[in-house]
Each structure stands twice: as C-alpha cells, then as structure tokens.
Amino acid sequence: MQGEIATVGAQAEQGSQRPRDKHYSTILRAAQEEFAVHGFKGARMQAIADRAGLPKANVHYYFKNKNSLYLAVLDNILNSWNDFFNDVSVKDDPALSLDTFIRQKVRISFEDPSASKLFANEIIQGAPYLSGYLQDVMKPWVTERAEIIQGWIDAGKMPETDPVLLIFMIWATTQHYADFQVQVQSILETPDYDEEQINRIADFVSSTILKGCGLQPPVSIS
Amino acid sequence: MQGEIATVGAQAEQGSQRPRDKHYSTILRAAQEEFAVHGFKGARMQAIADRAGLPKANVHYYFKNKNSLYLAVLDNILNSWNDFFNDVSVKDDPALSLDTFIRQKVRISFEDPSASKLFANEIIQGAPYLSGYLQDVMKPWVTERAEIIQGWIDAGKMPETDPVLLIFMIWATTQHYADFQVQVQSILETPDYDEEQINRIADFVSSTILKGCGLQPPVSIS
DNA sequence: GTCTATAAGCTGATAGAC
C-alpha cells in the first residue's frame, strides 16, 4: 500500500491545449472527484471514465493502473497546496498574517472541496500513500510555521499559546467546510454556498481564532 | 443508496453475556473499524469477518447483508452520541457549559476515533445513508443548542457571536483529533496519545474557543 | 448456531482492431 508520489503534476497544468494534455487533465479531475467521494478502494475505474466522458480503456492508456492514477491525483493536489502561508516571517504582523492565512484556507475549501475531501479520506484511512509526505513535507512545514508564531510570542507581538495546536485548529476549522459540506449545508439550509455566506464564515472563523489567541482581529473592509 | 436507520442498536449493548449478543457486538465493532478505514464501498465483508475472528458466513448469519450491517453500525454510533451537551439550559454558565462540552468531545475523539472516522467518511461521501438523519435529528439538535447560546447572548452572559458557526467550530476542532489522528501523531511525534497530551489539547481547544467568543475560561483544576 | 464450498456478479486490466 505504500507508494512514492509520482512526479507527474507538471503534465497536468491547465493552459496547454494539446489533446493529450486535455484528456490527461480531464481524467485527473474526474479521478479526483471519484476518489474524493469513495476513497481509493471504493473508487471505480469505470466511474472515473464515465465522469471524464471517455471509455475505460482510454483511462488506462493515460495511467498505467488505479494506483498510479491515485498517486498522480494526490501529487496534483499537494502541489497546489504548498503556496499558502509560506512567505510569512517574524517581521510580519501576526493578526494580519493569520487572518490572511485563514481566509485563504476558507476560500480553498469552498472553491475545491473535493481536493480537501480526498486528502481527508487518505488521512482517515491511515495515510497509506502519504505517510512519507507527512514526515518529509508536512511536518517540516508545520515546524517552520510554528517557529515563526513562537517568534511573534517571544517578540511580545502576541500572548503565549501553542503554535502547533493553533495550526491544527486553523486546518480543522477551515477544512470542515469542505469535508463536511453536506452536513453544513443541511444545517444552514443553504442550497449552495454563496459569496455572502463564504465571507460571513471567513469573518467568524478568523475573528474567533484571532481573539482566541489574544489578537485583535484586523479591521474588516466589507 | 438511501436507507433508514435500523432500530437494532439496543441489541448491541455491552453487558449481555449471551453468545448471540457477544458475537453480534463483536461483529458490530469489527465492522465499525473496517467501515471507518475503508468507507462503505471499500469495506470488505471478509475483512470484517477476519477482524471479528469469525468465518464470513457467520457474519451473514447475524446481518442480512453489507447494507444492513452498515446501517446497524451507524445506528449504534449515533445512539451513543446523543447524550452530550443535551441537558444544558439558558440558566447555566456559558463558559462552564461550553468547556464541559468541548472536553467531552475531545475525550470521545481519543477514546473512540473510529466512530468519528466512520461518520466523517459517511459525510464526505455525501451522507448517502444519513441525509435523513441530518435533517431529522442533527439539524433540530443544532437549532436547539444554538437557541440556548443565543439566550446567553441575549441575557448578557456572553458577547455577540454566531451560535451555529460556534458549534461547527467545536465539532471541527475536536473531531480533527480523531479523524486526522495519523497526521496529528505524525507531526506531534507521539507514538500514541497519552493522558497528559489529551489534557494539553483539551486545555488549548477549550481556552482558545472560549476566549474566541469573549468568555473567560473556567479555572483549570490540573 | 457454525462453517465449508460454491454460485453469481462485478472490477481492474489488456488484447487487438481501427
């Protein structure tokens, strides 16, 4: 069940209009939706082909097997996630930085929920394909971000708190709106997420977490 | 894919020592673990039988098919979840009530993570078996709890906030430690959750959320 | 109640025509 992340993400870039790349991207996207809903074992190659509007054999032409398709999807998602909260430094303002980070995370949850769902599925299942990624990428990333937060605390810019648990809280609260979309919508009675609701949720999450670690939320523009 | 929740939970009670009930409970428990890790489609009846230490045909003797076994597991989980934050009223102290609720939720996440994982799987997959439950049980429960929180706000016991989004935040943050157990352990570098860590996490989550909605966290006993 | 053997159907993967 263990596996390395294939370095195929670049091939999936949008923008390239060659037919090969177009079908490649289409299949990748269809696979993401299918894997997100059913997990690796539960996903069906036929269902992926149907979502992509292609015969099943065509899927196997682009991807050797179910395993490598899953790895390509994971790689594609993780590459698109590495950009956030990266360029923050101790010199920055903690309230503004955290507010920006939280709002970005909320927005991703609404714009590409299946990516978050797929990741959640993988982690819930014990990260059979991502245990290496958690150790090699995720853990160092958290450690570095936590050091910056600790830097803010040491500089007197914010009160004492646990930086790692704070990051967990931001992840949990923001991803909740992607992963538990059905439950949230069922309770909020909203047929679909609209812009106003996204802002209302982002405002709540950001201001509550910031106040929670003793920071004054930045003045809202809206 | 739609289905009613079977009323079989009572038969799964612990304590009864009759062989029938013993095997019934064992299978139910084994099924919970398997469904939690692989989801409905991905779960294998053979794997459930193996986890229970019984031949596969025996599983089918107790449960008609995979579908009814899944429903029995769901029913069992949901019944055990209905007890928390139920007896709270407007007369209670908000900080103390929320603190108790959050600590209970954190504790459940650590004590029975597979229950939370199974539920998460079901919701991620669009709640094919639980859409009725979300509407008929979950939504009214949230509405009633939200009214109590609103009552606290109206009584001046706590500042203005969104009660429903507050409940979502508590759910998200606490369940994160069950559903994302592997990721959390990988980053915290803890081989297993120990009592000290559970308390540290419960302290953080409770105090951060309470401060986040403008409440003074109750004095810790530890 | 328990368990072996097997039926009936589904799924991933490929061969080979176009």
Add this chain to the structure above:
DNA sequence: GTCTATCAGCTTATAGAC
C-alpha cells in the same frame, strides 16, 4: 490515439452439511 470485447481474479451472498 481511441475503443470494443474479453479475461482473470475478487467479492458478496447463499446453499447445505454438521
């Protein structure tokens, strides 16, 4: 590059002996 036809293996579920 695309697609139909098909194979080999796996999975749910049951029949029937004990």
